[in-house]
Amino acid sequence: xxxxxxxxxxxxxxxxxxxxxxxxxxxxxxxxxxxxxxxxxxxxxxxxxxxxxxxxxxxxxxxxxxxxxxxxxxxxxxxxxxxxxxxxxxxxxxxxxxxxxxxxxxxxxxxxxxxxxxxxxxxxxxxxxxxxxxxxxxxxxxxxxxxxxxxxxxxxxxxxxxxxxxxxxxxxxxxxxxxxxxxxxxxxxxxxxxxxxxxxxxxxxxxxxxxxxxxxxxxxxxxxxxxxxxxxxxxxxxxxxxxxxxxxxxxxxxxxxxxxxxxxxxxxxxxxxxxxxxxxxxxxxxxxxxxxxxxxxxxxx
Amino acid sequence: xxxxxxxxxxxxxxxxxxxxxxxxxxxxxxxxxxxxxxxxxxxxxxxxxxxxxxxxxxxxxxxxxxxxxxxxxxxxxxxxxxxxxxxxxxxxxxxxxxxxxxxxxxxxxxxxxxxxxxxxxxxxxxxxxxxxxxxxxxxxxxxxxxxxxxxxxxxxxxxxxxxxxxxxxxxxxxxxxxxxxxxxxxxxxxxxxxxxxxxxxxxxxxxxxxxxxxxxxxxxxxxxxxxxxxxxxxxxxxxxxxxxxxxxxxxxxxxxxxxxxxxxxxxxxxxxxxxxxxxxxxxxxxxxxxxxxxxxxxxxxxxxxxxxxxxxxxxxxxxxxxxxxxxxxxxxxxxxxxxxxxxxxxxxxxxxxxxxxxxxxxxxxxxxxx
Numbered sequence: 041x042x043x044x045x046x047x048x049x050x051x052x053x054x055x056x057x058x059x060x061x062x063x064x065x066x067x068x069x070x071x072x073x074x075x076x077x078x079x080x081x082x083x084x085x086x087x088x089x090x091x092x093x094x095x096x097x098x099x100x101x102x103x104x105x106x107x108x109x110x111x112x113x114x115x116x117x118x119x120x121x122x123x124x125x126x127x128x129x130x131x132x133x134x135x136x137x138x139x140x141x142x143x144x145x146x147x148x149x150x151x152x153x154x155x156x157x158x159x160x161x162x163x164x165x166x167x168x169x170x171x172x173x174x175x176x177x178x179x180x181x182x183x184x185x186x187x188x189x190x191x192x193x194x195x196x197x198x199x200x201x202x203x204x205x206x207x208x209x210x211x212x213x214x215x216x217x218x219x220x221x222x223x224x225x226x227x228x229x230x231x232x233x234x235x236x237x238x239x240x241x242x243x244x245x246x247x248x249x250x251x252x253x254x255x256x257x258x259x260x261x262x263x264x265x266x267x268x269x270x271x272x273x274x275x276x277x278x279x280x281x282x283x284x285x286x287x288x289x290x291x292x293x294x295x296x297x298x299x300x301x302x303x304x305x306x307x308x309x310x311x312x313x314x315x316x317x318x319x320x321x322x323x324x325x326x327x328x329x330x331x332x333x334x335x336x337x338x339x340x341x
Numbered sequence: 342x343x344x345x346x347x348x349x350x351x352x353x354x355x356x357x358x359x360x361x362x363x364x365x366x367x368x369x370x371x372x373x374x375x376x377x378x379x380x381x382x383x384x385x386x387x388x389x390x391x392x393x394x395x396x397x398x399x400x401x402x403x404x405x406x407x408x409x410x411x412x413x414x415x416x417x418x419x420x421x422x423x424x425x426x427x428x429x430x431x432x433x434x435x436x437x438x439x440x441x442x443x444x445x446x447x448x449x450x451x452x453x454x455x456x457x458x459x460x461x462x463x464x465x466x467x468x469x470x471x472x473x474x475x476x477x478x479x480x481x482x483x484x485x486x487x488x489x490x491x492x493x494x495x496x497x498x499x500x501x502x503x504x505x506x507x508x509x510x511x512x513x514x515x516x517x518x519x520x521x522x523x524x525x526x527x528x529x530x531x532x533x534x535x536x537x538x539x540x541x542x543x544x545x546x547x548x549x550x551x552x553x554x555x556x557x558x559x560x561x562x563x564x565x566x567x568x569x570x571x572x573x574x575x576x577x578x579x580x581x582x583x584x585x586x587x588x589x590x591x592x593x594x595x596x597x598x599x600x601x602x603x604x605x606x607x608x609x610x611x612x613x614x615x616x617x618x619x620x621x622x623x624x625x626x627x628x629x630x631x632x633x634x635x636x637x638x639x640x641x642x643x644x645x646x647x648x649x650x651x652x653x654x655x656x657x658x659x660x661x662x663x664x665x666x667x668x669x670x671x672x673x674x675x676x677x678x679x680x681x682x683x684x685x686x687x688x689x690x691x692x693x694x695x696x697x698x699x700x701x702x703x704x705x706x707x708x709x710x711x
Contacts, residue, residue: 041555044580048547164377166568171602178579185581260544260572262600264379270542305548311512311538313548 044184045306046299051190051259053298054197058252059275060282060290061204062124062245068221068285069241071140075147076127078272079154080246083123084253085263086158087116089167101173108173113196116254117247124246125239133235151272159265167263174258193255200248201291208287213240221285277321283331292332296320367410368403368660370395370650371435372643373426373450374442374465375418379542379568382637383594384442387464388413389633390643391439394651397628404654416450418443427453435459436660437650439643444468445514451479458662460669462650464642467590468518472686478666480683482642482649482676484692486515489589489611490522492694493562496609497587498530500696500708503559506531507584509549509573511565512538519589520564534558539569546573547580554582566591571600578604585609590694594638598702605699609707614693616641617679625677645676 059081066074091112095101101108131150135143178187208214219227220237228234256271257263274297282293297317304316324332372391375384395411403409412433414426423446430438431453438454438461441447447466454461455476462480463471469485497503506527510520517538524533534556539549550573553561561577561584563570570592577586585608586592592610601608616622616636625644629636653668654660674681682690698707 041551044551044554045548048545048551051547052545159377164381166379166596166600168599180581183581185579187579256544261575261602262544262568262572266378266542267544301545302548302551306552309537310546310549310552311540313540313543 041183041306043182045302047184047186047190048306049299049302050295051193051298052301053295054194055252055256055294056271056275056278056297057291057294058197058200058248059271060278060294061201061287062249063276063279064282064284064287064290065217065241065245067279068287069217069224069238070132070143072132072143073147073276074127074132074245075144075272076131076150076154077245077249078268078270078275079151079158080120080124080127080268081249081253081256081271081275082263082265082268083154083158084116084120084246084250085257085267086162086167086253087119087250088112088254088257089169089263091115091119092170092173096170096173105173105175109175113251113254117250120250120253121243121247124242124249127246128239128242133238151268155265155268162265164265169257169261169263171261174261189255189259193259196251196255200251204244204248205287207244213237217241274317277317280331281321281324283333286331286333289331289333296332367408368405368654369410369412369433369435370647371412371414371430371433371438371440372647373414373416373423373430373438373440373446375446376413376415378417379596380418380442380566382596383465383567383639384415384418386633386637387440387442387639387643389629390464390640391647393625393629393632393640394644394647398648398651404651405658405660409651416441416443416446418446420445420449423447423450424453426450431457431459436654436662437461437665439464439646439650441466442639443513443515444471444518447471448474448514451476454478458666460650460653460662460665462646462669464646465590465639466515468514469522470514470518472688477687478662480646480649480669480687482646482678482681482689483590483639484613484694485688486519486589487522487526488692489694490519490524491526492696493587493589493611494523494526494528494531496611496696496708497560497562498527501560501585501587501609504531505534505557505559506562507534507553507556507558507560508536508562508564509553510538510563511541511569513541513565515591516541516564516566518564519591520562523562523564539565539573541565541569543569544572546576550577550580550582553577554580558584560584561586563588563592567594567597568600571597571605574601574608575604590638593697593704595635598699598704603702605702607698607700609696609698610704611694611696612638612704613642614678614695616677619675619679621675622677622679641677645674645678645681648676649674649681 062077095108131146175188216232278293278297279290282289305313416423427450442465444466455478467486469487510516574586587609590612593612653665657664657668696707697704
């Protein structure tokens, strides 16, 4: 049972981590909590269903299911990324120098708008991910069951997180991102196009959330317009838990949150599943106000 | 210029006030339920049932010589929202309400309708407490959870002959209520291995199901709705749990089949009598499917509820709430689901239910009982 709970926790935790990265990257650069990020994740899930429907219509699924799924991921991520960029362009850039509270309100407004927009465009009913297009089956280790979808979620999450770490640490754009997050004005003076860096940050955060959305829609099999809210709050918690603004912190926070939820629900009571996550958050924030991994919040805020 | 604007705004307001004050010569009835969100499908199914009844009456020339207007309000299966839409319907001047769908919405809303003395007939809320509040304006066309829970307990003990049961519920008035009734009716004939709540709207039930698995039950009872039910059925299969999932009318809905997919095969759910084999029943099925497509769940119950309300208006020859309530209580109505007669509390006198199972992606009748 313990091993099974760890598997359950790691699966959902890696999804939280992917979404939390978007929160944390945007916060790192703009000191803005992008409350519409949960909705970006929800749009990712819809994009996945639309993309796979399109590829099936083209007859691609009959040729190769793996190829269809890979293309679905890519298509969904690109479109979700486009949503992220547009969001930044219309809701945050015009307010770059506005008081922070105004930008926050703009973020909440976008969140409400996107939810209702998807509800109107896609209908209020649950959308179902086609069963016969999902990866079937799984493995049994000891008495724990792990489905191939769970393995896929963990692998893709690890790959994406590794890719992001590499991108931020080793590439020139990554260096520019780090510079912008340390001091935007100085980075601008040194010739970094900070507007472009912000766009790239939003794009990266959104494609991660998009991938998370596609994976969740495969895992649970249903998608609805309100799914972004709860996931967004949880991922935001994960980002704060790890230390908001800190990329490894978001990954750690996400995985921890998933594990806490699974173990709390499994060993104590599932009635209070959400309580454990938030209780741990409160406890961590009492002793480490800047989160588990963050050291530099005090100088920033 | 400024004065002009003020005058303009005043004239706009005037226009609005005058349009409100105009006496409309129609009879308004209300319906409320979850028309958007994860339960939108059964919510709209209910609304369509009411709509069909209203449109049939209107083609016959309305009631009391007036046209009937249906006001539909979305409560999003949220009790707070239910109270606010109930107030909205009341202030819009409805003479009766068909709804709500979910017991946790019907219960707080029924208080508001009762205060105004407006009859409310719910086609789907099965929690026993709804008719035990001492409100004489509350009626329902469906059965109650204590009847359903007892039937399901009997089914587990006598038909399936299972002893070890894991009971999960969704912490709502309906889900938890049904689970309690099931547990009470089963008594010591079954062993309840685990009794736990899950959160409605959650999608990850693997942690609690892992715990359920470790207690090794023969059957999993779930008191809740079809979205969560479908996810529980699917995730239980993924965890290698072989025990079938069994539940009440909340699980009966095509969303469950879509969400759970092939995993749904062999699970059991109770639902009330489907449409009766009478002319009214057959006509209803024919007209409904022609207009809205397949019947989901509560449409016939909503259709009957609306007809009972409109018939009461026609018989009482008034829209006065008190007279309508009397008329409904005295009525013996031959509806799409059979004969409906009310007892003093507002429950139907005869409530049958059917146990369904899933086979080849369809609900099929497993056993009928009275």
